[in-house]
Amino acid sequence: MTSLPSKYGIGDFGPAAFQWIDALARAKQSWWQVLPLSPPGKGNSPYQSVSAFAISPDLISPEKLMEDGLIEQSDVAEPSFRSDRVEFEKVHDFKADLLERAWAKYQIAKSPLRGAFVRFRSRHAEWLDDFALFMALREANDGREWARWPEGVARRTPAVMAEARSERNDRIGRHQFVQFLAWRQLQSVRNYARDKGVGMIGDLPMFVSADSSDVWSHPNQFLLDANLRPRVVAGVPPDFFSKSGQRWGNPLYNWNRMARDHFGWWTSRVRFALQQTDLLRIDHFRGLSECWEIPASHRTARRGRWASVPGEKLLQYLRHELHALPFIAEDLGLITPDVQRLRDTFGLPGMRVLQFAFGSDASNPFLPHNHVPNAVAYTGTHDNDTSAGWFASLSDRERHRVLAYAPDAAHDPAWAMIRLAWSSVANLAIAPAQDLLGLGSNARMNVPGTASGNWAWRLTEPLPDALIDRLGELTETFGRFRAAAR
Secondary structure, eight states: OTTSOOTTSSOOSSHHHHHHHHHHHHTTOOEEEOOOOSOOOGGGOTTSOSOSSOOOGGGOOHHHHHHTTSSOGGGOOOOOOOSSBOOHHHHHHHHHHHHHHHHHHHHHSOOTTHHHHHHHHHHTHHHHHHHHHHHHHHHHTTTOOGGGSOHHHHTTOHHHHHHHHHHTHHHHHHHHHHHHHHHHHHHHHHHHHHHTTOEEEEEEOSSOOSSSHHHHHOGGGBOBOTTSSBSEEEEEOSOSSOTTOEEEEEEOBOHHHHHHTTTHHHHHHHHHHTTTOSEEEETTGGGGTEEEEEETTOSSSSSOEEEEOOHHHHHHHHHHHHSOOOEEEOOOSSOOHHHHHHHHHTTOOEEEEGGGTTSSOTTOTTSGGGOOSSEEEESOOTTSOOHHHHHHTOOHHHHHHHHHHOGGGGTOHHHHHHHHHHHSSSSEEEOOHHHHTTOOGGGOOOOTTOOSSOSOBOOSSOOOHHHHHHHHHHHHHTTHHHHHOO
């Protein structure tokens, strides 16, 4: 969502989102996949958020705030933003100022939003109350991580908590109101997409940040030490993306306690996520079978162990509670038979990424002739280089394999990969916007294992009509428009 073009420094739920949906509908597309909509955390990553439930305030559209009468045009003194990359800190300060003005005006005006806000607070109190208090306390403690707050609030002592709620009532209300605005604007985008026959695919990070309202409000659901810090943290061992592995630093779940609690936190989280989008990609699906458990004292991911996870019990419970499992399993990396068995037991589609298809022989499962219907074919993901950048970096041997399979890649590697994905028997095929535009490595979204410089790429303008029509024609050629029509 942040990559959409806009004059306010970041893609949001405003006019560009509706224009994008129009473009998708014209191109005969049935799905739009987005990265997590949560507030970005360390390194501006949406996978290190302060909440597994909250929506990023930076996605709130100034235009929509003006439509609701919460700010005036004169409030929006347009700063000079880069059009090609998100300047996260600058954007956040700009949006925060507008939201302060909106909250102040809401409190003194007889806003028609009042009833809807009251209903939103009541309906989502289970997570919203703790999140709003967490953010108010975070402000009061100069943004420090919650484990370094005064003991009474860090450990949620009842008397101290009651006092904090009373003292910070206005700031709590402000954070609740911001979430209401974000929710309202997202629902408007989602409803418009549905009317146009476009479903939204969200992204469910496997883990949450240690410095989050989730860990603060539910510490017994995580493996913490006596000082409320993670005993072990998440990551992956050395793999294709990183020779030293990746130490993500997220706390691991206390699965025994979660099972005793009937996976209540997970159920609430997934249920709320499915009110934001229509389908969910479960990031790092392997984490529902085993987790790479790294002692928190270790600085790298090289030393760790695979710890078992009751993923089958969790998915059984979610299916019972939600009556469906509208998931895509991100089954990339070192995938063992038990992970495949878990995916297949619940009939979840896995991912077939074409950039992984040419490193071996004809038996490679990522090659299109080895795809299966219950799968999603991708040219690449947010963790890959763009297809053009990837092709330029191939060894002579790999490039020869690509050209033997897709000769058109010699002059247009991105669209050659798109054509392969669209021709796959996989029920769903997805390409990043960067590949539609044939962009190089400077448009890459994320380099796994790096702490800065990621997540900032943006479209500078809407997709050209000729490109939209080209995609629509390709979609009809391979029968995807008819097969995937909603």
